[in-house]
């Protein structure tokens with residue numbers, strides 16, 4: 001959890017960060033500050049390094065250069081310190097990650113069981129509150145296979161906020177959802193951010209669904225940040241890279257086949 005002394009630091013700060021994977025540089029020269037309380041959309045084409053950026057925030061990936069800070073503290077490398085930091089970061093992964101042989105309530109209780117010594121009755125109450133927060137009060141006894149895609153995503157979200165983390169990271173939270181379920185999830189992300197006083201970072205290529213709830217947008221392409229600013233500045237940008245990305249055009253300054261080339265290598 002953040003120290004009182006770090007109250008002025010941004011929720012996340014990257015300074016001169018380089019991230020390598022499989023012996024290849026994925027992102028370089030990354031400077032980014034995410035203000036506390038904001039919702040930041042990290043946009044970019046497939047394979048541009050959005051998930052890689054999140055991996056650096058959770059300490060899963062150690063930067064090859066530069067510094068990554070969360071609430072004013074450098075992301076530690078020592079396992080024990082890293083586990084402590086991770087309690088303050090809620091992550092909603094692309095595939096929900098729900099355990100299929102546990103009910104929704106049991107899934108949400110998992111982080112509470114793993115990281116607290118709270119009595120069973122208190123955990124049950126907290127689980128109820130989290131289900132309520134995502135609008136699924138009566139779904140606790142359902143198994144993941146009994147949930148629609150949108151409901152499963154909401155249960156995963158309830159589990160991600162189980163420990164009341166001040167920082168939420170969303171990796172493609174809208175993938176596989178129909179427009180109605182997408183709307184429910186984006187509203188929930190925004191509402192939870194405001195109501196619980198969180199900071200949220202949403203990695204996505206669903207630009208038009210995500211920008212309405214974002215305070216800030218960051219676009220990464222060709223291994224670097226090509227835009228950082230407000231959603232309206234993004235829409236108004238005449239940077240060729242940004243325009244190509246927003247319009248989804250295959251030809252232009254963004255090398256869209258980067259990921260494919262890497263997989264073949």
Ligand SMILES: Nc1ncnc2c1ncn2[C@@H]1O[C@H](COP(=O)(O)OP(=O)(O)OP(=O)(O)O)[C@@H](O)[C@H]1O
Pocket residue numbers: 021022026044045046047048049050051052053205258259262263
């Ligand atoms: N564990 C890994 N080892 C080696 N290379 C990796 C690893 N994970 C990702 N990469 C490569 O790093 C690059 C960036 O991947 P990343 O998943 O961060 O992109 P992304 O922008 O999140 O893509 P998507 O939108 O498709 O999820 C890709 O070229 C990918 O092949």
